[in-house]
Amino acid sequence: MAGFLAQARFIIAAFVVALILALAVPAGAQQPSTVNPNAAAVKEQQLLNALQGGTIGGRVSIPDQKSGTLIQPGGRDWRQFHEVTLRWIGAIAILGMLVLLVVFYLVRGQVKLESGYSGRRIVRFNGFERFVHWMTATCFIILAVSGLNITFGKPLLMPLIGEPAFAGWSQWAKYAHNYLSFPFAIGVFIIFLVWIGGNIPNKVDVEWTKRGGGIVGHDHPPAYRFNAGQKMIYWIVVIGGTAVAITGYLLMFPFYGTGIQGMQLAQTVHAIIAVLFVAAMLGHIYIGTIGMEGAFEAMGEGTVDVNWAKEHHALWLAQENARTGPNESQRQPMATPAE
Amino acid sequence: MARMKFLCDADRCIECNACVTACKNEHEVPWGINRRRVVTINDGKPGERSISMACMHCTDAPCAAVCPVNCFYTTADAVVLHSKDLCIGCGYCFYACPFGAPQYPKVGNFGSRGKMDKCTFCAGGPEADSTAEEYEKYGTNRLAAGKLPLCAEMCSTKSLLAGDGEIIAQIFKERVTKRGYSSGAWGWQTAYRETIAS
Numbered sequence: 259m260a261g262f263l264a265q266a267r268f269i270i271a272a273f274v275v276a277l278i279l280a281l282a283v284p285a286g287a288q289q290p291s292t293v294n295p296n297a298a299a300v301k302e303q304q305l306l307n308a309l310q311g312g313t314i315g316g317r318v319s320i321p322d323q324k325s326g327t328l329i330q331p332g333g334r335d336w337r338q339f340h341e342v343t344l345r346w347i348g349a350i351a352i353l354g355m356l357v358l359l360v361v362f363y364l365v366r367g368q369v370k371l372e373s374g375y376s377g378r379r380i381v382r383f384n385g386f387e388r389f390v391h392w393m394t395a396t397c398f399i400i401l402a403v404s405g406l407n408i409t410f411g412k413p414l415l416m417p418l419i420g421e422p423a424f425a426g427w428s429q430w431a432k433y434a435h436n437y438l439s440f441p442f443a444i445g446v447f448i449i450f451l452v453w454i455g456g457n458i459p460n461k462v463d464v465e466w467t468k469r470g471g472g473i474v475g476h477d478h479p480p481a482y483r484f485n486a487g488q489k490m491i492y493w494i495v496v497i498g499g500t501a502v503a504i505t506g507y508l509l510m511f512p513f514y515g516t517g518i519q520g521m522q523l524a525q526t527v528h529a530i531i532a533v534l535f536v537a538a539m540l541g542h543i544y545i546g547t548i549g550m551e552g553a554f555e556a557m558g559e560g561t562v563d564v565n566w567a568k569e570h571h572a573l574w575l576a577q578e579n580a581r582t583g584p585n586e587s588q589r590q591p592m593a594t595p596a597e
Numbered sequence: 598m599a600r601m602k603f604l605c606d607a608d609r610c611i612e613c614n615a616c617v618t619a620c621k622n623e624h625e626v627p628w629g630i631n632r633r634r635v636v637t638i639n640d641g642k643p644g645e646r647s648i649s650m651a652c653m654h655c656t657d658a659p660c661a662a663v664c665p666v667n668c669f670y671t672t673a674d675a676v677v678l679h680s681k682d683l684c685i686g687c688g689y690c691f692y693a694c695p696f697g698a699p700q701y702p703k704v705g706n707f708g709s710r711g712k713m714d715k716c717t718f719c720a721g722g723p724e725a726d727s728t729a730e731e732y733e734k735y736g737t738n739r740l741a742a743g744k745l746p747l748c749a750e751m752c753s754t755k756s757l758l759a760g761d762g763e764i765i766a767q768i769f770k771e772r773v774t775k776r777g778y779s780s781g782a783w784g785w786q787t788a789y790r791e792t793i794a795s
Contacts, residue, residue, distance in 0.1 A: 300638050300646055302781040303792070316638035316647075319614060320631055325697060328636045328650055331787055333693040337659045340689070408665045408687065416667065425666045425683040432685050512688065512710075522692050 306331070313519070324513060336522040340529075344409055348533040352406075355537040359544045369473060369550040371566055379561040380578060387452060388560055394445030394495075397438045402536045404431035409529065439506055446499035449492070456483040457492040462573065472570065473545070480572040491542050498535045502528055599761035600675040601718055601740075602789065603749070604769055605649045607780045609756035612637055612647035616748035616757055620651070623719070623747045624736025630700045632716040633748055646780055649748070649757045652677065652698035652716035653788035660690035660699060668713075674740065676718040681734045686710035695787045718759070719746040766793050 305314045306329070313330040383391070407415065407428060416424040463486035469479040471487055479485075484492065505528035508515045516524060546553050552566040567575040612635050620626065620633045633651035654677045661669035661677060668683035669690075679690075688710055691699040701710035712734075721738030724731035731738060739747060749759035758765040766782070770793060773779040782793045 300644055300780060302783050302786065305638075306786065314638070316636040317640040318634050318636055319612075320617065320634055322629065322631060322634075325631060325634045326636055327697050328638065328648060329695055329784060329787055330697065331695050333659050333695050337663050337693045340663050340693075408689075412665055412667060421667060421683060425668065425685060428666050428687075429685045432687055509688065512691075518692060518697070521688075525689075525692060 302329075305329075324517070327518070330518055332519055332522060336526065339526055340409070344526075344529050344533070345413075347530060348406070348409055351533045351537040352540070355540045359540065359549075363544075363548070366474070368548060369545075369553075371551045371563065372476070372478075372569060373565045375552070375563050376565040378564040380564050380567055380575065381560060382556040382562045382567070383560045385560065388557055390445055390448045390452065391557055393441055394449060394499075397442035397445060398539065400434050400438050401442055402532070402539070404435040405529075405532055406536070407431050409533075436510055439503065439510070443499070443503040446495060446503065449499075450496045453484070453492055457489045459486070459489055462486075463489060478569045478572070481570065481574065482577070483571060483574040485571065487545070491538070494535065494538045498531050498538070501531045502535065505531070600763070601654060601760065602675075602762035602765060602785075603651065603653055603718075603746075604758040604765045604785070604793075605783050606756045606758065606769060606772065607646040607648050607783055608776070608778065609754040610635065610647040610649055611754055611756070613753060616649050616752055619747045619751050620716070623739075624717075625732075626736065627702050627714070630702060630714050632698075632700075632714070648783045649752075650696055650784065651748070652694075652718075653696055653784050654716075654718055655695075655788040656790065659693040659695065663689045663693040665689060670723070672720060674718075674720070676720045676740070678717055678720060678722055678735075679713065679715070680723045681712040681714075682723075684712045686712055696784060719744070762789070769793055 302314075312332070313327050315327040318326045408431075411424065411428060415427075419427070462481060466479040466481055466486045469475070469477045471485060472478045473487070505524040508524040509521055509528065512521065546557065550570075552563055555566075556562045564575065567578075614635050617631060617633050617635060621631065624632065626632055633649060635647050635649045637645060637647045639645045654675060656675070658669065658671070658677045660679075661667075661671070664679075665687060666683050666685055668680045668685075669677060670679070671677055686701055688701065690713060691697075691701070698715045699713045700715065701713055703711070717735050717738075719737060719739035721727070721731045721741065722735035724734065726741035727738045737747075739745065744750065746759040749757045758768060769779075769782060773793075779793075786792050
């Protein structure tokens, strides 16, 4: 009896299943013959259009999550900048400054010490100030040369010395650029601290600038320890130096601060500021050496002639004299006659 | 000569990561570097697709254009290769690459990048073909042995295709015609400035 019931239940169940299948099959047959499982799928073109030069990314199962970025077409703009735009900016800024300085030297000539050497010296920069200046300056020159090598070396230097030699030199230049950035950044920071006092712009600077600073004409507008031109150099070094240091460290420590797009931007800012910085420093080097008589001594030996101070930094000389009294004991024998 | 290309058919990729593993094993790629990876877009959502991506060996390659020491060169098969002897590890190719292909072993302090490493299309480097020196720096040179890249050769669904661009494009077109849909030849517009009609 029980066996018969179980058998009947099985037969009924089988009929029910068969009925369901019979109903289901015609329903399935009414669907379109080709199914497009791609209807909701992502397409490359849609993403590229939607992102407009951004990045397309997703999930990766390998530990390096940065590799989840699939396509990032932004590198093309950066390539255009690095290969074309930057070279124009750099060439115009640096060659333009050199041409300007040569023309200026030929037209204006050296800014002479008009009252001649007095033979009396006054301390302008102490040993620490000079050490910091020259540490920063040496690093700057090496950083500038190694940096310009990355941008201009391939078209200018590589054809002359060949690829292997150029790669060898560039490898060392890269090491120098990376490691000397540290003393340079420290130097810029100390410069900021030790000379900030004398570099706040004031009314004297307006007057000094109006009178051409004594560079354009033969005037000698008064100035405190730093005139408006020097203040400009100071702020170029402090602001420009900070900017190249920050953008440089973003590149030196990849992915600590930014992703690839941030690095493209950092490199762009770094390079533009750097070439303008180099151009500005060429002007600084000019006026500190052949551009002005008696100027190099200030940073070379640390002292300047009192007459030089009187002509170029009259207010500073007055301050110093008021502080220490006119110091006749600093009279030194002159190697060459003053007049 | 053939113009070698990669093509990943995203509608076939099942994200098994066998291409990634095969590549690492074949070339003894250093720790932390993956010459190929599989990226899943819209993970877990309708229309999710996985794409296997590596260096696409671009036409007019951006890496080669920005390299400050010209360490890149393009072979007769249009494979973009580089010399690790010339590379200075500056990172510029990696800023320029649209596919994130260049990678650097981390050596020493700070961010001192080592010599760049990337997919070679299993074609080695500038050293003599199939030598120990070449293997040490770039991995196996399968192309010199008449074989195609291993990642594509052993792809279980034949999603990843590698070979002469015209032939793989033809295979892809036939597939698309037959099945009636496609999500495109990923990376082709960016790498080769062309696409395969779907």
